[in-house]
Amino acid sequence: MNLRPLLRDLSAILGPEHRGALRAYLVWATVFGGLQGVAAALMVPVLRGLLAGEVGDALSWLAVMAVVVLATCVANYVQAMKGFAVAIVALTTMHERVGDHVSELPVGWFTGEKVGRLSRIVTSGTVMVGGLFAHLLTPLLAGAVTPVAIAAVTFFFDWRLAVAMLVCAPLLAWVFSWCARLVGRGDELSDTAAVSAANRVVEFARHQRTLRAFGRGSDGHRPLEDAITEQHRVGRKALWMAVPGILGGGLATQFAFTVLIVVGVLLALGGSVDPVALVAVLALAARFTGPLAELSELSGAVRMAHNDVRRITEVLREEPLPEPVATTIGERPGEIEFDHVDFGYDEDRPVLRDVTFTVPPRTMTALVGASGSGKTTVTRLIARFWDVDSGTVRVGGTDVRDQRTEDLVGQIAMVFQDVYLFDDTLEANILAGRPDATTEEVRAAGRLAGVEEIVGRLPDGWATRVGEGGTSLSGGERQRVSIARAIVKNAPVVLLDEATAALDTENERYVRAAMRALTERSTVLVIAHRLPTVVAADQIVVLDGGAVAQVGTHEELIVADGRYAAFWHERDRARGWRLAAG
Numbered sequence: 011m012n013l014r015p016l017l018r019d020l021s022a023i024l025g026p027e028h029r030g031a032l033r034a035y036l037v038w039a040t041v042f043g044g045l046q047g048v049a050a051a052l053m054v055p056v057l058r059g060l061l062a063g064e065v066g067d068a069l070s071w072l073a074v075m076a077v078v079v080l081a082t083c084v085a086n087y088v089q090a091m092k093g094f095a096v097a098i099v100a101l102t103t104m105h106e107r108v109g110d111h112v113s114e115l116p117v118g119w120f121t122g123e124k125v126g127r128l129s130r131i132v133t134s135g136t137v138m139v140g141g142l143f144a145h146l147l148t149p150l151l152a153g154a155v156t157p158v159a160i161a162a163v164t165f166f167f168d169w170r171l172a173v174a175m176l177v178c179a180p181l182l183a184w185v186f187s188w189c190a191r192l193v194g195r196g197d198e199l200s201d202t203a204a205v206s207a208a209n210r211v212v213e214f215a216r217h218q219r220t221l222r223a224f225g226r227g228s229d230g231h232r233p234l235e236d237a238i239t240e241q242h243r244v245g246r247k248a249l250w251m252a253v254p255g256i257l258g259g260g261l262a263t264q265f266a267f268t269v270l271i272v273v274g275v276l277l278a279l280g281g282s283v284d285p286v287a288l289v290a291v292l293a294l295a296a297r298f299t300g301p302l303a304e305l306s307e308l309s310g311a312v313r314m315a316h317n318d319v320r321r322i323t324e325v326l327r328e329e330p331l332p333e334p335v336a337t338t339i340g341e342r343p344g345e346i347e348f349d350h351v352d353f354g355y356d357e358d359r360p361v362l363r364d365v366t367f368t369v370p371p372r373t374m375t376a377l378v379g380a381s382g383s384g385k386t387t388v389t390r391l392i393a394r395f396w397d398v399d400s401g402t403v404r405v406g407g408t409d410v411r412d413q414r415t416e417d418l419v420g421q422i423a424m425v426f427q428d429v430y431l432f433d434d435t436l437e438a439n440i441l442a443g444r445p446d447a448t449t450e451e452v453r454a455a456g457r458l459a460g461v462e463e464i465v466g467r468l469p470d471g472w473a474t475r476v477g478e479g480g481t482s483l484s485g486g487e488r489q490r491v492s493i494a495r496a497i498v499k500n501a502p503v504v505l506l507d508e509a510t511a512a513l514d515t516e517n518e519r520y521v522r523a524a525m526r527a528l529t530e531r532s533t534v535l536v537i538a539h540r541l542p543t544v545v546a547a548d549q550i551v552v553l554d555g556g557a558v559a560q561v562g563t564h565e566e567l568i569v570a571d572g573r574y575a576a577f578w579h580e581r582d583r584a585r586g587w588r589l590a591a592g
């Protein structure tokens with residue numbers, strides 16, 4: 011079994027600073043395996059001396075054996091301690107390394123499948139890496155090195171037996187590797203099914219409200235049932251694949267043992283080994299195949315562990331968005347500029363085509379267009395959730411790719427439609443916009459966005475917890491908190507996805523006032539769904555099929571008899587456009 015890929019992956023997980031410790035552990039585990047083999051092989055002269063009645067000779071060999079056994083114990087202790095230390099390092103640094111790495115990956119990486127896998131590797135994967143050092147690697151190395159050492163020492167006592175041992179080795183290696191491959195393939199299959207089932211469980215739990223609204227809360231959720239059935243099917247298949255793997259290793263070891271005994275007996279019958287030595291040889295054959303039997307049992311488990319390790323390193327090898335060493339400071343704070351931007355989430359499906367427009371500082375631009383025309387995508391490119399395929403997106407006069415992530419997001423406040431609030435107090439949720447804001451600033455933002463009015467109604471006031479995702483607030487109230495968060499951030503650029511759902515008059519009033527306040531000090535790009543917002547905008551950008559169809563003010567666009575005017579005149583009958591009057 012080739013251990014090199016596993017060791018390479020483990021080394022990647024530990025990082026360059028701990029590679030020396032891994033190497034030291036491996037050296038000591040190998041030394042331990044070698045000494046164990048030498049100690050076992052020394053049994054031959056000891057037994058031969060004893061059985062032949064040459065006590066003095068036997069005692070001398072016994073003394074040598076005692077020294078080697080002592081050295082074996084020391085090596086075992088050192089390798090165990092080094093393995094333990096490396097396991098601790100792996101456990102403590104792995105979460106950090108994976109966490110730091112994924113935080114630099116493009117947002118597009120976080121698909122449902124990847125998130126499910128990520129959660130699996132940081133839970134069961136971490137435990138497995140710890141266990142790998144504790145229970146698998148040492149017996150595996152010893153299982154491989156000990157028989158080799160036994161064979162090497164046997165050369166000094168009987169070269170024919172040593173040759174028989176060495177002939178068995180490649181056969182055993184091939185069988186073990188075949189068995190491990192079978193077990194590993196089964197494990198890969200069941201892992202994919204397990205990730206899919208775990209994703210469906212999360213979906214089932216998360217979207218209970220929607221499912222119940224359609225009467226599917228208690229009588230099951232078809233995709234979940236299918237995923238669980240598939241997981242059971244694949245689990246059974248993996249088990250059947252593992253059976254020949256497990257049996258094959260054991261059989262091969264027994265075969266090697268039989269070969270050694272037959273060779274020993276033939277040598278004794280031929281008179282080249284005396285019957286006394288034969289007893290020692292048989293004992294050695296048992297010692298030779300013992301570690302191999304263990305190796306065969308472990309090879310499948312190691313392959314499964316390697317699958318887990320590989321999944322972790324695959325995440326660590328994902329390319330992060332390239333970051334500049336330092337941010338180039340732009341000369342036009344607050345300005346947003348799209349310069350001939352082409353972009354698609356998938357290579358073969360363009361979403362934005364040659365998009366060019368500028369949002370001057372401290373003005374409000376309304377982005378309008380049919381569903382799927384690319385409005386949300388425009389805002390995602392400004393925050394550099396993805397990189398453009400060609401062209402340039404500039405914020406503050408500088409290409410977003412020439413700005414460090416923290417500098418770029420520091421300039422931008424985002425208000426999404428599906429507002430997510432943390433399971434914390436109202437005050438803490440607003441403070442999340444700028445953790446060093448003062449209480450007065452939080453309260454002032456809350457007043458402007460209408461959060462103060464919510465606070466007045468709640469028994470615990472500002473200290474009221476909002477529940478996971480903000481579920482104890484209404485949709486309109488959540489949006490008010492999220493706007494307050496953006497106000498307190500005081501960012502030069504605000505990206506706002508206006509609510510499509512009708513807000514009650516009170517929510518509407520607060521949202522409008524807050525938007526006015528935001529426009530006074532920031533550049534606001536709003537995905538507009540409401541006519542008052544569009545009419546009040548300094549500029550309207552009309553997107554059509556991913557391209558800019560028109561740019562202008564409401565009056566200009568009404569006069570220019572184009573896409574916007576057509577919508578305006580036919581808005582009651584328009585289907586794709588989501589502008590709602592009032």
Ligand SMILES: Nc1ncnc2c1ncn2[C@@H]1O[C@H](COP(=O)(O)OP(=O)(O)OP(=O)(O)O)[C@@H](O)[C@H]1O
Nearest residue numbers: 118355356361379380381382383384385386387388
């Ligand atoms: N993460 C994604 N991966 C692949 N394709 C996507 C992704 N997000 C959006 N798209 C596709 O990109 C196109 C533009 O989507 P976008 O969300 O930008 O449109 P939109 O104008 O904001 O639509 P809506 O008003 O319905 O929100 C759509 O065809 C959509 O299916």
